[in-house]
Amino acid sequence: MKAPQIRNALLIINPKARQGAEAQLDDGLARLEQAGISVERLASQGPEQSCQAVRERKDNLDLVIVGGGDGTISSMASTLYQCDLPLAVLPLGTANDLARSLGLTGALDEAFDVIVAGQRQRIDLGVVNKHYFFNVAHLGLGVQVSEELTDEVKKHWGVLSYLKAFFAALARVKQFKANMSVDGVHYRQRSIQMAIGNGRYYGGGNVVDEKTRIDDGKLSLYSLRPQTVWELLTLAPLLRDGRQRYNKRVFNVQAERIEITTGRKHMAIHADGEPVAQTPAHFSVVPQALEVLVPAFTETDLPE
Ligand SMILES: Nc1ncnc2c1ncn2[C@@H]1O[C@H](COP(=O)(O)OP(=O)(O)OP(=O)(O)O)[C@@H](O)[C@H]1O
Numbered sequence: 001m002k003a004p005q006i007r008n009a010l011l012i013i014n015p016k017a018r019q020g021a022e023a024q025l026d027d028g029l030a031r032l033e034q035a036g037i038s039v040e041r042l043a044s045q046g047p048e049q050s051c052q053a054v055r056e057r058k059d060n061l062d063l064v065i066v067g068g069g070d071g072t073i074s075s076m077a078s079t080l081y082q083c084d085l086p087l088a089v090l091p092l093g094t095a096n097d098l099a100r101s102l103g104l105t106g107a108l109d110e111a112f113d114v115i116v117a118g119q120r121q122r123i124d125l126g127v128v129n130k131h132y133f134f135n136v137a138h139l140g141l142g143v144q145v146s147e148e149l150t151d152e153v154k155k156h157w158g159v160l161s162y163l164k165a166f167f168a169a170l171a172r173v174k175q176f177k178a179n180m181s182v183d184g185v186h187y188r189q190r191s192i193q194m195a196i197g198n199g200r201y202y203g204g205g206n207v208v209d210e211k212t213r214i215d216d217g218k219l220s221l222y223s224l225r226p227q228t229v230w231e232l233l234t235l236a237p238l239l240r241d242g243r244q245r246y247n248k249r250v251f252n253v254q255a256e257r258i259e260i261t262t263g264r265k266h267m268a269i270h271a272d273g274e275p276v277a278q279t280p281a282h283f284s285v286v287p288q289a290l291e292v293l294v295p296a297f298t299e300t301d302l303p304e
Pocket residue numbers: 014015016017018019044045046047048050068069070071072073075092093094095096097151154273
């Protein structure tokens with residue numbers, strides 16, 4: 001879908017994102033200027049401030065460009081959705097998983113090309129207990145992994161920090177009992193990790209399910225049954241590519257609505273790497289919620 005000319009954009013940069021402070025943006029911004037796009041630049045001090053900046057300017061904006069990682073972009077999901085403003089991503093974080101789901105390679109030049117070209121695509125948003133997310137929400141092991149991933153660890157280790165955090169989290173993983181309602185069908189099981197994906201990628205390029213697309217109107221859930229560390233390690237290549245459905249130690253399903261309860265115990269839920277909710281949890285999807293700028297593929301070429 002080719003949209004009207006973009007004239008006014010707000011660029012929000014998170015200096016705390018891994019590449020946020022030192023990113024070289026001058027050439028890219030000059031290209032936007034040449035293309036007739038006037039850009040106001042804002043260094044974000046926090047989600048509240050950047051969301052408020054968008055709300056205050058919404059009537060005079062054609063585009064919000066967010067320079068940061070998944071945490072930054074996710075913190076603005078609900079405001080972008082409510083203001084019905086298109087989003088462009090400058091991938092300046094560590095994992096940049098939303099950028100991957102959109103088909104961006106991570107190169108800044110390319111991200112500016114995408115803005116100039118102006119190709120748009122509507123994508124879905126995931127919702128957990130009224131909180132919007134782009135990529136994947138977790139219970140169990142995935143939560144412990146993101147607890148290990150402090151901003152300092154990410155700055156120091158880069159994308160490898162996800163692997164480091166995974167091994168640290170393995171040492172304290174515990175099984176839990178979950179009751180699930182998946183589009184009205186009930187399941188009860190023990191698990192060590194549940195992931196509910198709206199987007200395709202999480203944790204620095206792992207695929208939640210090979211069939212998942214960020215515009216398919218569905219959530220993909222996988223749950224890892226209790227297993228030994230060795231079994232879990234042998235599963236790693238399948239988990240990386242989203243092919244875990246082929247292993248019997250994994251429960252896998254796609255749905256529009258998922259409810260999860262964990263008995264009387266409340267369990268933390270992290271989405272896009274941030275703590276956002278706890279069980280009991282209700283997951284759903286808002287199809288075609290948000291317009292984003294994407295590389296100039298046809299819709300059928302979008303990453304599968
Ligand atoms: N809108 C925002 N403005 C300023 N700081 C933010 C904002 N949103 C989140 N933060 C803080 O900045 C930190 C880093 O941001 P972010 O998660 O985007 O980058 P990253 O951790 O390098 O990348 P990724 O999430 O892709 O691995 C977050 O952990 C959070 O503390």
